[in-house]
Amino acid sequence: MSTMNMIEALNSAHQIVMERDDNVVTLGEDVGYFGGVFRVTAGLQKRFGKHRAFDTPIAESGIVGACVGMAAYGLRPVAEIQFADYIYPAIDQIVSEAARLRYRSSGDWPMPITIRSPYGGGIFGGQTHSQSPEALFAHVAGLKTVIPSTPYDAKGLLIAAIEDNDPVVFFEPKRIYNGPFEGFYDRPASPWSKHPASDVPEGYYAIPLGKAAVVRPGEAVTVLAYGTMVHVARATAEHLGVDAEVIDLRTIVPVDIETIEESVKKTGRCLVLHEATRTAGFGAELAALVQERCFYHLEAPVERVTGWDTPYPHSLEWAYFPGPVRLGLAFKKILEA
Amino acid sequence: MSTMNMIEALNSAHQIVMERDDNVVTLGEDVGYFGGVFRVTAGLQKRFGKHRAFDTPIAESGIVGACVGMAAYGLRPVAEIQFADYIYPAIDQIVSEAARLRYRSSGDWPMPITIRSPYGGGIFGGQTHSQSPEALFAHVAGLKTVIPSTPYDAKGLLIAAIEDNDPVVFFEPKRIYNGPFEGFYDRPASPWSKHPASDVPEGYYAIPLGKAAVVRPGEAVTVLAYGTMVHVARATAEHLGVDAEVIDLRTIVPVDIETIEESVKKTGRCLVLHEATRTAGFGAELAALVQERCFYHLEAPVERVTGWDTPYPHSLEWAYFPGPVRLGLAFKKILEA
Amino acid sequence: MPDAPERANRPALSLHVPEPPGRPGDAPDFSHVQVLPAGATPRPDSATPARAMADMVYGLVRVLNDAGDAVGPWNPRLSPETLLAMLRVMVTTRVYDDRMFRAQRQGKTSFYIKSTGEEAVAVGAAFAMQPDDMCFPIYRQQGLLIARGYPLRLMMNQVYSNRGDPLHGRQLPIMYSSKEFHWFSISGNLGTQVPQAVGWAMASAIKNDSRIAATWTGEGATAEGDFHHACTFASVYRAPVILNVVNNQWAISSFQGIAGGEQTTFAARALGYGIAGLRIDGNDILAVHAATAWAADRARANLGPTIIEHFTYRAESHSTSDDPGAYRPAKEGEAWPLGDPIERLKRHLIRLGAWDEERHAALQAETIDAVRAVQREAEKLGTLGDQTFHDIGTMFEDVYEQMPWHLAEQRAQSAAEVEAARS
């Protein structure tokens, strides 16, 4: 066991998988010599060589297109898209190609590709370093979408994602790379070392995709969250003394419906939480699923607490970001309903 | 008044707007001399000249990128993306640029761009001529998304879209270009000329964006649909004798929440219908909205009737397409709930 | 800073929109096509630095002259047996195309795309590459798949989306895929295969393998960003890949000028990336063979990629959904100055004394019979028209390696639907 922050945990996942399987290669903008602008791939080039960890031209679609070809050859490419805000140019290769090739070829060309990308707000990154585009990928058959919330999970999920034989979009909540963020932007940040989930085994372990974790048991209301929002949910519930059951989805597609259903049927109330814009966000899917499956157990409508339907602003970030106040109001509303 | 099919109605919209406003230009693959592979832009080049209606290189992102520049100059570009399945390469220019420029520039650079694209299945077009990607655009702040279901609406909505000062993604249900399709693929198709909505004024009229139409009043259940599905809904309700109120959304963002709420509060049941894959589709947003706003009026969970979460298949199209049988089962379920 | 300008003193701008030399009603006009004589374009060594051979992108590699002789430095000196084998595949391809086109017209499938007039591009490459070199094709390289020995029967089963379709009816006709034959799944999204081929070639280099990749794109689709990504990555990593641009003059209704062909050649794209570029007569199978072999040698020697522009002509409609009569002169195909690839190889074989008109007619007749026979067999497994498909349950397979709960649920719903429809 070591104490790791999320960056170190993700780095460790790379090191281990690349050591175990020399078909794993890592590529992306600045990921080679420099080790990535967030240092997630630090040291890989030195250890595994330039042909297994290398810089690419600045062309996200070229990166993913090359990954598709590499996967067809038999490699397991792990690509970094520097910020999720820059994944859009690559969407055609992800959606029309990587996601559909197994199907299109009736199994001949599986696509074991992992596309990692730092996502989400909370760092004053403005419109193009803050977005949460997970809903777009959730809509696409053939893709899995994974979002960890702790160093421990990040490592185990990334190993599972790289070993998965289907394409995985792996969004990393950059706000919590260095420490959990509980939404109180005006309080001092705490580092991961103070959090139990920073105890990370040095060796190999995998966390199965598609399994959520109940990170805080409760009886009054179920909160469905992922990424940074897991910490906001937990802290807000603590802070307000709400007996909320907080579920960290970890994988949004395929989502762990059993854990969700079990919890909502118990609490009778459900609140979904994400940073992304509300309309047609993944929260809509969660709300739709929950009301489809737990309708007769629900005592109030499923509430969505999300980012607003505007581009992500720079200076008004804390008015945009779904923090403890927004969540607190929603708790109040749903518990009084 | 003339009898027009949807293609003719869309063509008429172009003719009228280009005549009224010489800032309107039309561009896209094969749209110039040839008039578009579906002939929607037929005759425009001849009438308005090569500088106002022209072919482009095969580069969807280039097309939209050029439109952004043209809009910055002061033009109102109308771009055709040959099939919605080919819109993915253009997503960065649509999402990161067109959608956000008004905001980013505090109003200096509005983007009056219309991006038309034939979408949807039902023509044995296989994976790449059948998709319904509307949910991706619905998630993006700054975009409007419009989908007509009749020649009359197509013309009025397209005129409104072109005149709108914000970017509009305008999806045209290609299955019903030539005639309404009621989902009974094994019965003879009827042409638009047999349908009242093919009576289309020759002159100018606009249908406001953001307004739905109740196309069939009913008391037992509300059906929310758009595009081809409006006809499937109506026909299935007729056929099964279900007293369904069918709402044609026409604009999915901003959606006409008043009409929806009014109807669902009346019927107490709601079913949403679309061709796109289910997970994180626009149906999820509709289900989420309806349960948020009409929870205490709902007698059953909101049902989603959609395409399956697979790539769009070729031969098994009719097993994929949400047709009368799937809808019939859903009616049964929701009415018995 | 300069003062505010006097706009009146500046000239008025105007938009240039390229226009083809002829439109319906006009006589075909290929006077803009400079037909360099066979043998005239030099052959640099395949290790020549790209900059030193820049002129090649403006030349036109041709081996077969009008008389049917193979001349000049690019002559690959193939044996008559090989030439005949190539001829057979070209003839088979054309016959197959004809049969399938008709099958579509008969309602037996939804869609078809012919490669008529462009058979040399695909077949010539097949014979110059190793059979385990990897192909990332588009929809007009069926000749290559046939040359590699992929069974016509399977191709037809796919065209019909019938019970024997190896792709379970999931794909459009023509979008073949075969791992066994080193043939990547064809995409409907233009351009996507080009960076994929580069990625595959990079992987082969990463693994110190010896297999190279080749990819094909139409000239129209070179405008897609993916083409640029492919060229950039191929150049940066010196990927062992052959990037074929099939310039058949048309992209559905838009002529090659709309893709950028008015200002320079498509082979010239190579110059921008510092990679080797060849421009060749795509209707001359010997030129195709020689250029492919040259590029393959270069790639195998770790000298990186080559762009080959195959100058050819799309002799028929874009697809069964298209009518070229609406946008190009009626007999343009007949006026095409580089002739027909099958005719040209036939003439060469006759000239060599290895072939004659009678044998050719016999080959043609035999081929038609053989293809028809396969077709009858394929139709026994059904056609799209008569809806003899794979089980509906197969629709939910292969979306993921393991079926997640939501797809399993949907499969059950779909089965219930079938049940309900029956009753």
Added chain:
Amino acid sequence: MPDAPERANRPALSLHVPEPPGRPGDAPDFSHVQVLPAGATPRPDSATPARAMADMVYGLVRVLNDAGDAVGPWNPRLSPETLLAMLRVMVTTRVYDDRMFRAQRQGKTSFYIKSTGEEAVAVGAAFAMQPDDMCFPIYRQQGLLIARGYPLRLMMNQVYSNRGDPLHGRQLPIMYSSKEFHWFSISGNLGTQVPQAVGWAMASAIKNDSRIAATWTGEGATAEGDFHHACTFASVYRAPVILNVVNNQWAISSFQGIAGGEQTTFAARALGYGIAGLRIDGNDILAVHAATAWAADRARANLGPTIIEHFTYRAESHSTSDDPGAYRPAKEGEAWPLGDPIERLKRHLIRLGAWDEERHAALQAETIDAVRAVQREAEKLGTLGDQTFHDIGTMFEDVYEQMPWHLAEQRAQSAAEVEAARS
């Protein structure tokens, strides 16, 4: 078909990954940079067909020699007044950059990007274009905006996202936008502005206007598909646009070889599209001015686009988030063979007798004072650090022309939130 290959007989492939000449700990090494002497590269007429001037993409247009003389055919022969005006803007830009960089370090804003060492690229262009020509810049052309007279005060207000920020705090610092100054909203998404500039230029041509467009991209971002779309569209429609590639040797941590600069120049991209290409000394403001004027003439004469590669060096970190010490030799900037653009223009002015060290020192001091004064004013309107922002309600404006119901609702929710936070 050939038989199955004997793989053992084929050579093993290997992946080439470009590597810069030096890394931290190494001595800087620019021996690969061929510094052609000033005046050596010829000047074709601006109406020269692209193919006839292909060599220009391998040349290096330079006007200012080491001695500080302006020499050769590209000398734009500017008046000392103009030269001095350019010098002033360059100095202002550098001082402004310094102040804002420090402000970021002081917690007054989130982020900053300097243009140090590249001021000539932006400022030279400003003086060669008309003030109503349209710019589609990236984040390193602040010198151009300053040259056009956009108030420093507004730039600072934006950097601080304060109450005076014309963009309501919505954008990152440095992503300026001003319709009045014909300066398009800078995008965070690399490459997007390039086809936009082409579209604007096409629109100007459609309208028979006389205004042209110019755009800038880093060499790293030329790998994006958008660069290719821009070049293709510009070539096809002969759009009146100048496509500037600022090759400052680095794209964050990756050197220009990773973008394709190892195999050829970035100006050479022009050859692939049949458009004019110039490669110039980007640290020589006279070369920048002359090349821009040349390209503008060409565009105004309806002869289409020009790609200009500005060969320069990113003298400081990529941004406030970057530390170049981690990936390049420590003193690489000092070893850069093309010198510093301000120093070079200063030397030229001194050589002309129009300037001296004392006046330069005075200018420097004055500029610092002036910029500081503006800064103090700007800070009165707040900084990001002290969170003096626009009203929260403004966040919901300008998403659409008219606010739809769902945004109005969300605005109300947001107001309720503010209320709740207060209580």
